[in-house]
Amino acid sequence: FSNPTCAPGRYTITHLFEWKWTDIADECEKFLGPYGYCGVQISPPNENRVVTSPNRPWWERYQPVSYKLVTRSGTEAEFRNMVDRCNKVNVRIYADVVINHMTGGGSGSGTGGSHYDGGSLSYPGVPFSSWDFNAGSECHSGDGDIHNYNDPNEVRNCRLVSLRDLKMSKDYVRDKVADYMNNLINIGVAGFRVDAAKHMWPGDLRAVFGKLHNLNTKYFNSGQKPFIFQEVIDMGGEAIKAAEYTPIARVTNFIYGIKIADVFRGNNPAKYLKNWGSAWGMPSPFDVVVFIDNHDNQRGHGGGGGVLTHFEHRAYKMATAFMLAHPYGFTRVMSSYDWPRNIVNGEDKNNWYGPPHNGDMSIKGRSIKADLSCGNGWTCEHRWRQIYNMVAFRNLVFGTTVNNWWDNGNKAIAFSRGNRGFIVINDDTADVNANLQTGLPQGTYCDVISGNYENGACTGNEVHVGGDGRAHFHISHQSEDPVVAIHIGKLL
Ligand code: AAO
Numbered sequence: 236f237s238n239p240t241c242a243p244g245r246y247t248i249t250h251l252f253e254w255k256w257t258d259i260a261d262e263c264e265k266f267l268g269p270y271g272y273c274g275v276q277i278s279p280p281n282e283n284r285v286v287t288s289p290n291r292p293w294w295e296r297y298q299p300v301s302y303k304l305v306t307r308s309g310t311e312a313e314f315r316n317m318v319d320r321c322n323k324v325n326v327r328i329y330a331d332v333v334i335n336h337m338t339g340g341g342s343g344s345g346t347g348g349s350h351y352d353g354g355s356l357s358y359p360g361v362p363f364s365s366w367d368f369n370a371g372s373e374c375h376s377g378d379g380d381i382h383n384y385n386d387p388n389e390v391r392n393c394r395l396v397s398l399r400d401l402k403m404s405k406d407y408v409r410d411k412v413a414d415y416m417n418n419l420i421n422i423g424v425a426g427f428r429v430d431a432a433k434h435m436w437p438g439d440l441r442a443v444f445g446k447l448h449n450l451n452t453k454y455f456n457s458g459q460k461p462f463i464f465q466e467v468i469d470m471g472g473e474a475i476k477a478a479e480y481t482p483i484a485r486v487t488n489f490i491y492g493i494k495i496a497d498v499f500r501g502n503n504p505a506k507y508l509k510n511w512g513s514a515w516g517m518p519s520p521f522d523v524v525v526f527i528d529n530h531d532n533q534r535g536h537g538g539g540g541g542v543l544t545h546f547e548h549r550a551y552k553m554a555t556a557f558m559l560a561h562p563y564g565f566t567r568v569m570s571s572y573d574w575p576r577n578i579v580n581g582e583d584k585n586n587w588y589g590p591p592h593n594g595d596m597s598i599k600g601r602s603i604k605a606d607l608s609c610g611n612g613w614t615c616e617h618r619w620r621q622i623y624n625m626v627a628f629r630n631l632v633f634g635t636t637v638n639n640w641w642d643n644g645n646k647a648i649a650f651s652r653g654n655r656g657f658i659v660i661n662d663d664t665a666d667v668n669a670n671l672q673t674g675l676p677q678g679t680y681c682d683v684i685s686g687n688y689e690n691g692a693c694t695g696n697e698v699h700v701g702g703d704g705r706a707h708f709h710i711s712h713q714s715e716d717p718v719v720a721i722h723i724g725k726l727l
Contacts, residue, residue, distance in 0.1 A: 236484035241273035242325035253590035256309035263321035274327030282347035300345030301360025327425035413446035426462030525564035559625035624683035656722035680721035
């Protein structure tokens with residue numbers, strides 16, 4: 236399950252957090268396909284609880300009511316249409332599946348009209364009843380909730396923030412969950428982000444994944460398994476380890492974003508990135524999905540704190556450029572919406588804000604500006620030139636190693652990827668003014684950070700690599716984008 240199943244030559248996904256299915260279909264055709272993205276992580280596609288207090292927070296989608304494909308992102312017909320259109324332009328869809336639990340307490344109806352009652356554990360839309368949930372015989376925390384992350388039994392058998400915990404040891408529950416995932420596979424999704432995987436026993440996940448079909452041969456080669464990455468937060472200090480899950484499928488690497496933030500905020504000199512990877516206490520590159528921030532920690536959820544986000548755009552772009560230039564891990568670019576942060580005593584009081592919406596609370600579509608960036612409240616980091624051009628860089632240098640490492644002994648670094656690409660990052664307080672070995676063939680290259688290569692011309696800075704592979708770089712420490720990246724795809 237660890238093979239990303241991207242179309243050939245594509246190596247990065249983007250999380251289009253809270254996007255509508257109709258917008259994603261359009262985005263695949265107009266942008267993600269042409270600009271070389273492998274795929275999209277989508278918000279949970281199944282029916283969820285409608286939360287009105289606060290009014291329609293993003294997190295209502297992490298409270299399943301049934302496995303019907305009806306949400307604020309769209310109808311089942313729109314979902315099917317999106318998957319088909321994206322696959323046709325070689326862009327994969329990865330569904331966020333919430334299978335550890337159903338809703339919290341209270342009753343009402345979901346986005347698809349199904350009734351639920353978290354008090355009596357009744358979910359007729361599946362159907363699940365009280366027999367299908369962990370109870371006092373499995374969970375010994377007293378109030379039924381998780382408090383002690385150092386007790387693996389409690390983390391897996393009790394309730395995560397009071398969310399009703401499914402009894403995944405039961406065949407019936409495994410079957411219902413596998414049916415849901417197989418329905419998505421049959422429609423044409425390429426894989427899954429498995430929410431709260433740490434809160435399920437590895438053996439139970441193995442059993443569920445063992446029931447999954449191969450991918451739909453309308454879009455994929457026969458015999459291909461879905462790509463699975465499990466959300467396991469392992470910062471090193473708790474009883475549950477990511478290593479319990481990596482033999483099953485990939486895991487999300489949360490150490491990555493914290494360490495990278497430390498570097499690009501200047502607290503840990505970039506020169507140390509020379510041995511970035513497993514030497515930093517992180518899992519094997521083939522076992523992880525890596526990202527600078529995610530939908531939780533960018534707003535202080537999930538332990539939050541400390542990561543770079545689009546709000547710190549200068550450091551964020553540097554960090555993302557490094558992530559995409561470096562071979563470690565399977566890369567995911569976060570794509571956010573804006574919200575009015577209101578930080579009181581270190582906590583954002585508005586961290587529940589849902590996506591941009593219309594008066595009837597339906598999700599507002601994104602608009603596109605002349606410079607390709609988004610409007611209507613959508614941040615669209617995946618459409619920032621400094622980011623999408625590095626997605627293309629990664630595609631071009633794939634399979635090569637880090638060579639020609641250079642640093643100034645402090646916070647400025649440079650390296651090549653084989654003889655195909657070269658990047659210089661100046662996170663220091665002085666300019667970089669240096670003649671560096673790029674490892675690239677002689678020629679004039681277009682810096683894809685400061686510009687684009689359009690109609691045979693470079694709209695940004697040109698870099699001249701001599702016959703000896705050397706080139707001169709001047710990067711002001713005051714530049715908004717103190718990065719230069721060149722590759723053989725943009726040789727003038
Ligand atoms: C909402 C309300 C709740 C209410 C509940 C039920 O906010 O007040 O009780 O409904 O009515 C999202 C939101 C939740 C929301 C939920 C359901 O974030 O606020 O609850 O939807 O609507 C743990 C899990 C991890 C989880 C994360 C949020 O392990 O799986 O919490 N992430 C996923 C999703 C997330 C979603 C859910 C799961 C639920 O991505 O969006 O919740 O489907 C430690 C542990 C982590 C733990 C964190 C937070 O980490 O290692 O495993 O994550 O704590 O509890 C420092 C910190 C340490 C932290 C660590 C790592 O060291 O000290 O606490 O960093 O970051």
